[in-house]
Amino acid sequence: MQKKLRVAVIYGGKSGEHEVSLISAASVMKAMDLEKYEVLPIGITKEGEWQVGTQSFPALEGSLGAEKLDQLQSQLPSVSNVTNGKQLPALTSEFVDVVFPVLHGTYGEDGTIQGMFEMANVPYVGAGVLASAVAMDKVMAKMVCASAGLPQGEFVHYLRAHFFNQKEEVLDDVEEKLGYPCFVKPANLGSSVGISKANHRSELEQAMDLAYRYDRKVLVEEFIPAREIEVAVLGNDDPQASLPGEIISSSDFYDYQAKYVDGKSAMEVPAKLTQEQTKQVREMAIKSYQALDCTGLARVDFFLRKDNEKILINEVNTLPGFTPFSMYPVMWKETGLPYSELIDRLIRLAIERYDEKQSLITSLES
Known part of the structure; x- marks a missing residue:
């Protein structure tokens, strides 16, 4: 046995x-x-x-x-x-x-x-130290994805000291570069915690104050009228991408409440995309995964603009949710990989990566 x-x-x-x-x-x-x-x-x-x-x-x-x-x-x-x-x-x-x-x-x-x-x-299981740290920092992840030639929305970022020492200058900068509405996020937090939508200057200031409660660095992004598309990626050196899914949020945007609490947000898997859009978003998911040097698993989130149907990368989550409402396991199930087999695969990938690293260490020592 x-x-x-x-x-x-x-x-x-x-x-x-x-x-x-x-x-x-x-x-x-x-x-x-x-x-x-x-x-x-x-x-x-x-x-x-x-x-x-x-x-x-x-x-x-x-x-x-x-x-x-x-x-x-x-x-x-x-x-x-x-x-x-x-x-x-x-x-x-x-x-x-x-x-x-x-x-x-x-x-x-x-x-x-x-x-x-x-x-x-x-x-x-999951990404290593570098990929985890970089993907968690939304600003750094955007910079890495930009260097890989992946299209993204406009954004700016500020440290806490800069904001509180030069608040009016920062608010002016956001208005000049992005305008309203815009989204304000802590740079290093997941699950849509601390995120606000700002429609005017007073809301922007309140949103920044909230975000700085969670992080010393805050990201402000342009508002993009778009569909929210997600792709699950699985693997180490030869990653695979799932069929894409679409989030139809129960609130103005996909915040913590909509994501985990109310259970009213709809998930459509596979997303209603053209064959070419499906191919493109899966390729972009793998490209971003490899750019960040991810291993094990990640969920890659995209915007599909409603005006010109351009696909933009939003963020990469190296430890996506596994709740009953979570997109990652649902997308793999619809792609043909049931939940229990997904768990098996993730454990095997962890051991494979460990064994490979041990062989490298052994070869260096011998």
Whole structure:
């Protein structure tokens, strides 16, 4: 009988997307075949405390259900040597076979915890340190995509000190370069947290104030009358793109409420595009994925302008949601890859990338 892989699923975290992470992690664990995997849930509280095994269960009760929790507990590996609390668990290759981080936002998809996995020398699902950090910073990601020749909307960005020391100058600059309406975003945050639409100067100032509560760098983008198209990408050196999907938001724009809470936003997969548009958006998704040096998975978001049907890249998300409302698994399902097989593929990709890196290290040392 083949040995089960021990998979540590890490969720929660200190970011503003803590609750979304719990729902995503529950969906991932529900889909994991317990005949193949020995699942070790590891939760991180909003205060940064680590909860291993049964200590992490209370946070999952609402989204995972009692039956699945019982199943997980029945196969739970021994963690008697692991300390709960501020001390990090022993996430070494001797303790787990692979880590599946389901951590959205700050400290989860920005390269922070990926660096810890690298130091622990353990395989992990998703992008590496560099791709995670660059993709998380929307300004840096836009610069990289621009260097790869990918078309984007107009944008400007400002550091907190610049804004609060020269507020009127910054507001004038936005009005001159972008006009109204425009969108204001924290540069390093996901899931549409802290994003506002500004229709005039007072709303712009309020939007900037809000965004700076989350980040020291703020991005302001032109308003683009467009359809919102997304593509799921999967793979390491030879990535594949899913059929594109379209978001039809329940609100003025696809904010946190529309994305995760109200469940009223519509998803259309595949999106109603021409054959040429479908081909183009899938090619652009892979091009941006490779430009950022992504591995494992990413969701690439686009705008399809309503006036001239030009396709513009919006952003790349290296750890997209896995909730029941999330586009990433839905797009792969409609492309022919069911949820459970998607999880299998992601775990294999993590191990393949780890093995390749180990062979490079070995060859350098020999």
